[in-house]
Structure formats: C-alpha cells, structure tokens
Amino acid sequence: MLTIVATTTPEMLETARALLVEYGDWLQAEGMIFPRELRAFRDQLALLPGCFAPPDGCLFVAMHEEEAAGCAALRKLSDEICEMKRLYVRAAFRGMGIGRSLAEAVIAEARKTGYTRMRIHTVRSMVAASSLYASLGFEEIRPYEETLIEDPVFMELPLPGG
Template sequence: MSSAADVDAARRLVLAHVDERASMPGIEHMRADAIRLPGPYVAPHGAIWLAQAGDDAIGCVALRPLPGGIAEVKRMYVDSAWRGKGVGRALLETLIARARTLGYHHLRLGTVAEMTAARALYHSLGFVPIERYRADEMVDTEFYELEL
C-alpha cells in the first residue's frame, strides 16, 4: 500500500465483507481489524494489496507475519460484481510470491465452510486442510496451509 487513500480503500472493502457476513457469530472482530488498518499488515514483514478496476478498489488481501517463518493470509475479499473473474486468484498469487520473497516457509489461513468459491481457490493453489492453529471467534472456521 502506498498511500492513506489505499488504506482507506482496503478498509472500505473489509467493512463491506463484514456487512455481507453480518449474521455470522464473531464477525465483529473483523470490523475492529478494519478500523485498525494497516495494523499488523505493515512492511517489511506484512503487506496489503488492492485490486483495482480503473480508480475503483475491487478486492484486497493482506499478509500477516506469525512466529516461526509462517505468515497468514487475512482480509481476502473481492467485490461481488468482480467475483469469478480471477481477481481473488491474482491477489492470492501476488501474496504467495511476496511471502516467498520475504522468506516465509508456510502460509496459513482460516475460512468458513459457506465460502465454497474461496475454498476451491485455496485448494487449486495447493492449500491443504490443517488442524486449528489459533483461537478464532467463528466456530466453524476451517484452517488451511500452503508449503512455500
């Protein structure tokens, strides 16, 4: 992210995700995280990426460092009008490449069962299911890992 405007755009996207999932128990932690952006996602060990169409931010994803050479994929979101068009894949491939450059050896993430398209994307990129690796506010979170 290169500017305060980019951080604001990422914040708006994450808050849109929260609004879409408002009925999910535990979703409010994501709202708090959006308010704190860029928070734990700052360089040199983390990052936030935006996908844009013209001047419009249409997707985002963040990289958060964890201990032991592991990083976590966070705040993956694509505007509903742009889903199914490769935006999420492009964001995630960018994040994976950067994680490798930064020397991380594993990427982890959590998602919920109802996000079938996201889970299919993660599987297609080589993420495999793992045991719960952190406490999570959402009871039905599924966890995945990619060896880099």
C-alpha cells in the first residue's frame, strides 16, 4: 500500500533528508549536477524544511508498505506561482506510479495553498520525468531562472481553482 505523508515530524523530516541525499548522489553519478549546484543542494538539505516549510511550501514522502520510496517538494516563487522540486523515486520503486502520486499530492497542495501556476524544470534526458509532467498538463515554457544544467526543460501548469 502507498501512503503520501507530509513531513510534519522530525522522523519524517529525517526520512526526507535521507531520500534527498540519495537523490543528490544519483544526480551526481548521472552527471546531471555540477559541483557548485551540488554544494547548494547539500546546503539546502542542512536547513530542511527551509523553503519547503508550510504555509508556502511542503515536503512529502511516499511510503510503500513501511519503506520510504520517494519524495517531492513545493516551494513558493511568488504569491501566485510555485515550483515543484526534488521529485525522486528510489530505483526499486520506479514504474509503480509513485512519481505520479507524489506529483499529484504536490499539485493538490499547491491548489489548496492558493497558487495559480506551478513551474518545474528538468533535463531533456530525463524522458520519463518529462513525459510524466506532460501527462499531468505541464507545458514547456521559456526559462524562468538561470541554471547550469545542460539542456534544461522548463514547464508550467495552470492551477484552476488555486
């Protein structure tokens, strides 16, 4: 059974931190993050929940049975615009719809918070991620921030009712 849990306890925050450390290691191994960005990523982990803290953000963990399977976060960009960040599913749990469930939880939280648009960026080589985002209604847009990532894709989702 899959459960999506908001990180409201110190234990869940530590679970999220462990998943995000693993995600950073994976990004580095795949050559998708530069040393400067990796340092900033790790600095952000030390400050969790940081920019993902309520009421403007959130950090979710997906639990499959009793095991942490993945995570995703939401952060504020402006009063109307938010960004989905750090969507990660452990390799053993990929292909089970966990990424979609996490993304849907983040989108629902963004609507509940009152955001009217959600943004995300990924890399073109992450085909499964780009396909997931497109299937959720995200469309490619012009870059909204600078990045050192090679071949980035910037996307946005309107949030009617947000």
